[in-house]
Amino acid sequence: MKLTKILTAGVFAGLALAATQASASVLDTVKQRGTLNCGTDNTAPGFGYLNTTTGQMEGLDVDFCKAVAAAVLGDASKVKFVTVTDKSRFDAVLTNQVDVVFAHTTIKPARESSIAVDFLPINFYDGTGIMVKADLGVKEFAELDGATFCTTQGSVTETVLTSAFKARGWANSKVLTYENLEKLFAALNSGRCNAMSTDKSALAAWAGNSPNPADYVILPDTLDKSPFAGFVAANDSKWRNALRWITYGLFQAEESGITQANLEEKLKSDDPFVQKFLGIGGGYGKDFGLSDDFVAQAIKAVGNYGEIYNRNLGPDTKMYLERKGTPNALWTEGGAIYSPLWN
Amino acid sequence: MIATALKWSRHNLFGKPFDALLSIIVIPGVLWLIYQSLDWALTKAQWDIIPQSLRVLMIGIFPADQAWRAWTAVIIIAALLGAGLGCVFAFRSRHAGFLALVWAAAAVLTGTSDLINLLFMAAAVAVFAGGWAVTSYIPASRRALMAASFIGLIAIFAVMSPPGVGLWGGLLLSILLTLVTAIVSLPIGILLAFGRRSRFSSVRIICTAYIEVMRSVPLILVVYWIWILMPVLAPQWNLADVARGMIGFTLFYSAYVAEYVRSGLQAVPRGQTEAARSLGMSEFDINRSIVLPQAIRVVVPPLVGNVLDIFNTAPLVFIIGLTDFLRAGQMILANPQYGDRTYEVYSFLFLTYFLVGSLITYVARKLEAHLARGSR
DSSP: OHHHHHHHHHHHHHHHHHHHHHSOOHHHHHHHHSSEEEEEOSEETTTEEEETTTTEEESHHHHHHHHHHHHHHSOGGGEEEEEOOTTTHHHHHHTTSSSEEOSOOBOOHHHHHTSOEEEEEEEEEEOEEEEEEGGGOOOSGGGGTTOEEEEETTOHHHHHHHHHHHHHTOSSOEEEEESSHHHHHHHHHHTSOSEEEEEHHHHHHHHHHSSOGGGEEEOSOOOSOEEEEEEEESSOHHHHHHHHHHHHHHHHHHHTTOOTTTHHHHHTOOOHHHHHHHTTTSOSSGGGTSOTTHHHHHHHHHOOHHHHHHHHHSTTSTTOOOOTTSTTSBGGGTSSBOOOOOO | OHHHHHHHHHHHTSSSHHHHHHHHHHHHHHHHHHHHHHHIIIIIOOTTHHHHHHHHHHHTTOOGGGHHHHHHHHHHHHHHHHHHHHTTSOOOTHHHHHHHHHHHHHHHHHTOOOHHHHHHHHHHHHHHHHHHHHHHHOGGGGGGHHHHHHHHHHHHHHHHSTTOGGGOEHHHHHHHHHHHHHHHHHHHHHHHHHHHTOSSHHHHHHHHHHHHHHHHSOHHHHHHHHHHHHHHHOTTTOOOHHHHHHHHHHHHHHHHHHHHHHHHHHHSOHHHHHHHHHTTOOHHHIIIIIIHHHHHHHHHHHHHHHHHHHHHHGGGGGGGTOEEHHHHHHHHHHSGGGGGGHHHHHHHHHHHHHHHHHHHHHHHHHHHHHHHHHHO
16 A cells, blocks of 8 residues: 555656646636635544534634635635545645645655645644543653553554653653553553553543543643644645745734634724734735735634634633643744744 | 244254354353343443434435435435336235335434434335336336436436535445446446457457456555546546546446356356357347346346445545545544444444345345246
8 A cells, every 4th residue: 555655646746746837826726716625634533523413514624724715715615625534635635636635634754755745834733642640640741750651552652752761761661552542541541551642632532532531631741743734735836825824824813812803803903013914905915816804804714823723622622632831832822833924 | 932942952052062062152152242232232322322413424414404305316216226126026015014114113213203304214115115016017117227227326416416416425425336336337347248258359358458457456446546547637527526436436346247247148058149049140139138138147146245245345435535324423423522422323333234234135145046946
């Protein structure tokens, strides 16, 4: 499978490359078509899933799709969600079947070099996390000297943990491995492990789905890096740059305190930066091939980054993942969510 | 009664020392498993998720206010299946009672209380009985079945397409995929089978190569290649994922159908063709009127088994982003609200697959017995 994957990716990267170079930017195609084909997963809790009660797609990735549709087309409902899987997501964008993919995808060098996609700014920092039972009373990783950690067999996490032990000189800490996450979670509950370790988003899903989520604490520490970002087919700067700055716009809106609720009020602001940022009397959009109020449209549809985060991964959701003290916090609060300067 | 049961078990379960040993080991295990499953299913499981998410399981994200379109498709499918059944089993009035029972069971199992859904369900069952009756009482109508199937498929596409082909999903998608593949691959398979026996070596080589290539690669590869190749080779067609999935399945299973049909062609005694030839019939007439009918008769049971095969491999279309029955179940579980209902949802999926699968194998077995009667 791996070889066929590489072969197909190679062949079609070449073909798609020729196709994109010959034709206009995807941005023009999207505007002409009037709908955005956005690739998302539909089985990823917190990121892309179906709310069976309302029949609507929900999740962090889904909200980014809506933000792009609102910014480019002025209407968040003009988005068509196309389901992509871990296997098909790159080929889907390379063969122009979707315009952009937001599907909890980790940035890796080979994906930009040999598969030939361009990643957008990181919109979620995942990574190996640690979950303990709340009654253990542990607040951070440093307190776990001598504890037994559990993780899945053959995962990178095992190496990450053992090197973390070495770096801290923890001689008595052990790693036990289990076949799958289900057994791992059972081992944590039965007390065979003091701590369970895997991707943070997965930890949040397991805790959230348990009968009593308050029994578990996901520590703020992140042991290695797995940054998620949306991506587009390579070599279409016009489209990629528009999407990059839509994403940055959502970050900047949070930093500038512009929310879905106070947007109307902020549109009347006399702060020259806020005026230009929201496109009052000329803005940043025109040169990207977007309307000047593109950021305002995106905020109107889904809110700023903080609002998107809280809606999908915030304290009121079952997928609660603490934001404070992690890279997912705004840079002004010590995190890594950072927009370049706008003016 | 008890005496008979004891006699039966002594004879079948404890007849020989080895049988007895096996029974002593296996029976308590099976009983324990049944007890555990029932205990869970009746006391611990929270089945409310099934009626709540039934629509997603059945039709995926197809819009609720367009459900009549899905029901129309179900009714057409019911008519076709009924008509197919009527070709081999005669409809009797006692079957009507049985079908009413099926309807009641479906209503209870799915927990539907919506009047419109119950009416549509009743309509589907009635149409099934109607199709069954037509082909069993009017033998001439059987000739039109293949044409009717194609018209039915086109009608389904016409009625289901307006809200968007990308919205098809759930059990209905699995069944549609199975039906389209089974129906379209039959004529292609028959042509390929004849092509493989053709006097023209070019035709023979092409057909043989096609069959052998398709039979030597995995289905998932064919589906995936068709999915990425079509937009590159024919971007102007803009074929939907569903259509490309169906094309992949049809191309793949045509090769298998061809091999089944070829085995049937070989089973027709040489004397038959020789006799026809001596009567001065043309090759085309010989094949169409003498060889093919006898060949098909032989291969109907394996072809029905092939349909089961298609249905069971349908979940592979998840790879191209389609939401079939299995994926619809996983999609429901991805909702954090329902994440702890894994066992309930998978049990429902298992039971449905099991029911459909056993129904098809039952029909295949009956068919085999029925057709064997003629050649005794």
